[in-house]
Amino acid sequence: xSELTRRTFLRGAAGATLGLPLLxxxxxxxxxxxxxxxRLLFVFLPNGVHMPAWTPERVGGDFAxxxxxxxxxxxxxxxxxxxxxxxxxxxxxGDGPGDHARAGGAFLTGAHPRKTxxxxxxxxxxxxxVLAQAIGPATPLPSLELxxxxxxxxxxxxxxxxxxxxxxxxWSSPTTPVAKEIDPRAVFExxxxxxxxxxxxxxxxxxxxxxxxxxVVLEDAKRVRxxxxxxxxxxxxxxxxxxxxxxxxxGKPQRRRSEGPPVAPPTGAxxxxxxxxxxxxxxxxxAFQTDTTRVATFMTANAGSNRSYRFLGxxxxxxxLSHHGRDPERxxxxxxxxxxxxxQLAYLLGQLAAVExxxxxxxxxxLVVFGSAIRDGDAHDHHDLPVLLCGRGxxxxxxxxxxxxxxxxxLCNLYLALLQRAGVRATSFGDSRGALEGL
Amino acid sequence: EVEAYxxxxxxxxxxxxxxxxxxxxxxxxxVSPHFLYKVEVxxxxxxxxxxxxxxxxxxxxxxxxxxxxxPDERLRALADAGxxxxxxxxxxxxxxxxxxxxxxxxxxxxxWLQLRRLADASPDPxxxxxxxxxxxxxxxxxxxxFEAVLREGxxxxxxxxxxxxxxxxxxxxxxxxxGVAGPRLRRVAAPPGRGGLxxxxxVLTVTSNPTRTSPVKRxxxxxxxxxxxxxxxxxxxxxxxxxxxxxxRPLTLRERLERHRQDPACARxxxxxxxxxxxxxxxxxxxxxxxxxEGLPIDDTGALPGGLTFEGVDGLRGYLRGxxxxxxxxxxxxxxVYGLGRGPVAADEGxxxxxxxxxxxxxxxxxxxxxxxxxxxxxxxxxxxxxx
Numbered sequence: 001x002s003e004l005t006r007r008t009f010l011r012g013a014a015g016a017t018l019g020l021p022l023l024x025x026x027x028x029x030x031x032x033x034x035x036x037x038x039r040l041l042f043v044f045l046p047n048g049v050h051m052p053a054w055t056p057e058r059v060g061g062d063f064a065x066x067x068x069x070x071x072x073x074x075x076x077x078x079x080x081x082x083x084x085x086x087x088x089x090x091x092x093x094g095d096g097p098g099d100h101a102r103a104g105g106a107f108l109t110g111a112h113p114r115k116t117x118x119x120x121x122x123x124x125x126x127x128x129x130v131l132a133q134a135i136g137p138a139t140p141l142p143s144l145e146l147x148x149x150x151x152x153x154x155x156x157x158x159x160x161x162x163x164x165x166x167x168x169x170x171w172s173s174p175t176t177p178v179a180k181e182i183d184p185r186a187v188f189e190x191x192x193x194x195x196x197x198x199x200x201x202x203x204x205x206x207x208x209x210x211x212x213x214x215x216v217v218l219e220d221a222k223r224v225r226x227x228x229x230x231x232x233x234x235x236x237x238x239x240x241x242x243x244x245x246x247x248x249x250x251g252k253p254q255r256r257r258s259e260g261p262p263v264a265p266p267t268g269a270x271x272x273x274x275x276x277x278x279x280x281x282x283x284x285x286x287a288f289q290t291d292t293t294r295v296a297t298f299m300t301a302n303a304g305s306n307r308s309y310r311f312l313g314x315x316x317x318x319x320x321l322s323h324h325g326r327d328p329e330r331x332x333x334x335x336x337x338x339x340x341x342x343x344q345l346a347y348l349l350g351q352l353a354a355v356e357x358x359x360x361x362x363x364x365x366x367l368v369v370f371g372s373a374i375r376d377g378d379a380h381d382h383h384d385l386p387v388l389l390c391g392r393g394x395x396x397x398x399x400x401x402x403x404x405x406x407x408x409x410x411l412c413n414l415y416l417a418l419l420q421r422a423g424v425r426a427t428s429f430g431d432s433r434g435a436l437e438g439l
Numbered sequence: 440e441v442e443a444y445x446x447x448x449x450x451x452x453x454x455x456x457x458x459x460x461x462x463x464x465x466x467x468x469x470v471s472p473h474f475l476y477k478v479e480v481x482x483x484x485x486x487x488x489x490x491x492x493x494x495x496x497x498x499x500x501x502x503x504x505x506x507x508x509x510p511d512e513r514l515r516a517l518a519d520a521g522x523x524x525x526x527x528x529x530x531x532x533x534x535x536x537x538x539x540x541x542x543x544x545x546x547x548x549x550x551w552l553q554l555r556r557l558a559d560a561s562p563d564p565x566x567x568x569x570x571x572x573x574x575x576x577x578x579x580x581x582x583x584x585f586e587a588v589l590r591e592g593x594x595x596x597x598x599x600x601x602x603x604x605x606x607x608x609x610x611x612x613x614x615x616x617x618g619v620a621g622p623r624l625r626r627v628a629a630p631p632g633r634g635g636l637x638x639x640x641x642v643l644t645v646t647s648n649p650t651r652t653s654p655v656k657r658x659x660x661x662x663x664x665x666x667x668x669x670x671x672x673x674x675x676x677x678x679x680x681x682x683x684x685x686x687x688r689p690l691t692l693r694e695r696l697e698r699h700r701q702d703p704a705c706a707r708x709x710x711x712x713x714x715x716x717x718x719x720x721x722x723x724x725x726x727x728x729x730x731x732x733e734g735l736p737i738d739d740t741g742a743l744p745g746g747l748t749f750e751g752v753d754g755l756r757g758y759l760r761g762x763x764x765x766x767x768x769x770x771x772x773x774x775x776v777y778g779l780g781r782g783p784v785a786a787d788e789g790x791x792x793x794x795x796x797x798x799x800x801x802x803x804x805x806x807x808x809x810x811x812x813x814x815x816x817x818x819x820x821x822x823x824x825x826x827x
Contacts, residue, residue: 118782209451209459213467216447221472227480229822239472308561308649315563317649 036358037138038394038422039288039366042128042297043345044107044169046100046305047322048374049386050335055083056402063402068338071346072390077400078349078363080389080439084405085414088431089113089124090373090382099380100319101161103373104303108169110412110430117156119231121164126171127415127429129178131295134424139293140249145170146187146280147180147299148273149307158304166303176238180299184279191283191292207250214247273311274344281348289355289362300341303373312336322377334377345370349390366391367418385411389439396421397439405436444468477503477780481822489821494518497527500817504778505534505808507542524818531809535589544586551773552636552664554578556645563650567725568613572622576610577641577726579624584636587626588804595767595804599635599665599759603628613640613727632728632752636665637719640726646716647724651692652732654716661715665759667769670708691735693717714741718755768795771807778811790814 049068056063063081065073072079089106092099095115105113111124128143136142151167158166168177181187198206221240225233280298287293301307306317314321314333321337324330348368355362371387374380384407392399405413412430419426420435444464452460468474479496492500495510498518502510510518514530517523523530534540549555557578562569583605588597603626611619614630632638646657663669700709720739723729731737741755742748749758759766771791772783794810795802802810811817 205455205459208454209463210466212447212451213463213470216443216467217471220443224472224478224480227482227484228478229481229484231823232479232481233484235476236472239475243470308563310561310563315561315565315649317561320648 035394036362036365037135037291037294038396039294039362040128040131040296040418040422041284041288041366041368042108042169043368043370044104044297044299044303045338045341045370045372045386046104046299046301046303046374047318048372048377048380049338050331051376051384051386053335054338054386056081059083059402059404061401068335068342069388071339071343072349072388075346075349075353075363075390078353078391080397080399081402082387082389082405082414083384083402084407084409085385085387085411086383086408087373087385087411088382088408096159098159098161099374100304101158101163101165103382104167104169105161105165105171107373108297108415109171110410110415110432111174113161113165115160117154117160117162119154121162121177122174123165123171123177124174124430126169126297127412127419128170128295128297129172130419130424130426130429131422132172134419135294135422139291141191141287141293142245142249143170143178143295143297144187144191144284144287144293145178145180145297146283147182147302148276148280149299149302149305150182151179151302153177153179167299169299170297175234176241180297184276184283187280187283191287192290211247211250214243214250218243218247273307273309274340277341277344278347281344281351285348285351285355285362288352288366289357300344309337309340312340319377324378326378345388345390352391363390364392365394367393367397367421369414369418383408387411387414389414393418393421403438409433409436444471479820481820484822487821489815489819491524491819494521494523496820497523497818500778501527501530501534501812503780504812505531505543506537506539507546508539527812528809531812535805535808541586544582544589547774547777548582548585549578550777551770552581552642553645553660554581554641557641560644561649562644562647562725566650567723567727569725570609572607572609573613573640573725576607576613576624577639577644579607580605580610581636581639581641583624583626584639585804589808590805592803592805594801595770595807596760596763596801597635598770598804599637599756599766601629601634604633604639610640613725615728632721635756637661637752637756638722638726640722643719643722643726644724650724652716652720652722652724654692654696654713654720655709657716657719658712658714659716661755661759662712664773665769666762666765667772668765670712691732691738693720693738710744714743715755717741718749719752721751763800764795767798767802767807768792770804771795771810774807774811775814775816779816787814787816790816 053066053068056066058064065076069081087103087106087110089110089112090099090103092102093112095102098115102113102115105111105123108126108128109124114120114122132143149167152163153167155163157163164177168180170178170180172178218240221236221243225236228236277300284296284298287296301318304319306319308315308317314336316333318337321330321334324334349363352363352366353361357365368390369387370390371385373382373385375382375385389397391397410431410433412432413434413436416426416429416432417435417439419429444467447467448460448464451463472478477499479492482490495518498510498514502508502514514523517526517530557574560574584601585598587593588595588601605624606614606616606619606627607622607624608620609622610624611627614633616627616630619625619627629638636642642660646660647653659670696713700706700713718739718741720732720737721728729737739751740748747758749755768791771794772787775787775791776783794814798806798810
């Protein structure tokens with residue numbers, strides 16, 4: 001295989017890129033002969049959705065795309081609209097308000113998060129992290145967590161629920177949220193420009209050095225741990241887990257990052273929200289394409305986001321608007337926000353569809369779950385959630401249909417079905433009652 | 440402690456270059472648990488009894504409280520010699536006088552007054568003048584007031600009632616003040632209604648929505664931030680504020696909120712919150728003074744449960760002045776939470792009361808700040824129990 005480096009592509013003015021067709025010779029040797037692996041992305045929308053413009057009237061293959069879903073028309077055959085799925089963990093079950101944080105926490109875990117704004121947060125393991133533990137070892141990065149809003153991991157964000165619940169959808173253990181990256185430029189550099197310009201020898205030495213650094217701090221942590229009280233000890237153990245995970249990653253065979261058509265390094269989207277989202281989607285596409293990871297999550301905004309969408313003619317805060325009180329004007333504005341997010345999704349699907357891979361495209365080998373943990377932001381209900389499944393998952397999903405499931409069918413049934421398609425030997429996930437059928 | 444890191448640097452240098460060895464040592468130090476965490480040991484981790492923190496641990500607590508950074512040479516030397524506790528009062532004064540205490544002002548004010556949310560504020564530019572210069576000036580105004588009250592030995596209540604404030608040209612224009620030119624904030628006599636935090640545009644903006652004021656948010660802010668008496672969360676099903684307009688006659692915001700408060704389940708909390716916010720209704724969603732709300736007259740009277748009424752921001756201020764002990768105590772608690780980096784626990788209440796009693800009816804802001812360092816909670820610790 002030729003020694004093309006990123007520098008070859010990016011020669012010229014800073015940020016200038018050359019569009020080069022994807023050459024078969026650049027693909028990792030494995031991929032040229034095997035079937036491309038399955039990739040999964042989970043996208044979170046806050047505050048629910050205006051359902052009348054989202055849910056198609058007819059069920060089956062012959063349904064019209066409602067106004068909010070119209071931008072997905074070119075990808076209709078890769079789209080499955082799912083109706084009737086329920087997230088029971090997000091319901092209050094006597095815990096009172098704080099629905100946004102609670103729903104955010106439950107979205108990918110199916111658990112009922114413990115209501116606390118203190119240190120004793122307790123959720124479940126999220127489906128993406130189960131996937132990361134199963135198929136993550138095959139890639140340099142077990143999973144990728146992205147978002148647009150800063151995270152807070154402590155403090156009260158929603159009526160007594162910790163900010164950890166509203167800032168994170170990925171949970172690697174019931175007490176460990178996986179923090180997300182929100183700066184496209186920083187992620188890009190970390191993932192794709194790391195080790196830039198180093199020879200393999202140099203890179204190997206650098207990795208040895210990093211391993212030594214991690215050894216030293218791990219030993220130090222072990223020494224300290226014995227002298228700490230129990231509560232502090234747990235905190236230190238989280239630290240030690242993070243160090244060990246880093247060590248494992250160092251041990252992996254070095255993956256060449258120069259593969260694939262280059263993408264303009266993101267310019268650090270200040271102020272243009274659409275641009276910010278699209279740059280994050282670019283990174284997902286690039287990460288999948290280069291097999292840097294096969295599992296990703298993306299929070300378009302934090303749970304309960306009160307973002308203003310002025311550029312859409314919707315200056316009010318999103319959360320405030322979502323309490324629409326059945327005012328048609330407010331609902332129309334909400335629908336505009338929903339449609340905007342779907343337009344960005346269409347952009348992502350276009351990106352994935354443009355990458356040829358094996359006997360199809362990257363989109364053919366990917367599954368994207370796109371939805372919200374709240375159905376209607378005013379009613380704060382959690383049944384019949386707005387959920388889309390995009391992509392065909394390597395032929396494991398038929399696509400091009402609107403499926404309606406029986407009332408109270410757990411959303412986790414979908415997640416279980418996805419786990420099984422990824423080769424995970426699981427018989428349940430969250431509050432699932434069996435793998436979703438008919439996909 | 441240091442040896443392992445030095446050995447690392449040496450080993451890496453042997454495998455590579457001297458610089459790489461140095462880098463590795465530095466990298467290790469920067470990701471070491473001792474750098475990322477404030478490590479405090481419990482000699483007997485199984486025992487729940489409180490014990491004094493070590494001299495070095497005390498130095499770290501002090502430095503992070505007042506400087507948001509690690510101890511300096513002098514603090515460390517005192518701790519090395521075991522003389523920090525004995526000389527604590529002097530050291531606290533020294534730290535407060537040091538320019539690094541500006542970080543304390545910035546961090547504490549941003550967190551206490553919730554002004555950090557200014558960074559995310561997005562008032563509708565079609566309705567309100569809004570730009571980055573204004574956002575920045577708003578934040579600085581409150582920080583400068585706090586700093587002035589702190590450094591000039593003023594009473595903590597001056598935060599509520601100061602006869603002065605700080606503006607630059609942009610903020611002055613926002614307040615309708617003439618004669619201020621340039622981007623530097625400088626002290627001016629407070630315009631009518633503006634003396635003290637309740638008149639600060641930053642506070643008034645973070646307690647508003649993008650397109651309108653929110654008396655509910657403002658009332659909640661006064662209760663939470665100033666009085667440490669937060670309203671309980673809304674009951675299940677109580678999330679929405681029905682904003683239906685009566686098409687025949689447009690309702691003022693106040694009238695719309697009145698309707699809602701007629702529901703006894705909501706009224707329980709709203710009768711405590713809303714009147715406080717109504718008192719500030721003459722400040723719009725970016726804290727500018729207004730005589731009308733979208734063409735409708737403004738009614739900024741507030742009536743509290745128990746019969747007390749007041750009018751406007753001056754009236755609200757007067758009411759709060761009558762609760763000076765609650766204000767001082769709330770501020771002391773917030774300072775304690777900030778200084779300790781943990782939430783309050785039941786045992787703190789008695790200690791705070793004792794502190795307030797000792798300081799008398801009109802404590803200086805500096806006295807409160809210093810008082811936190813004398814609390815047992817600041818000088819001692821105990822092993823936390825394992826979690827569920």
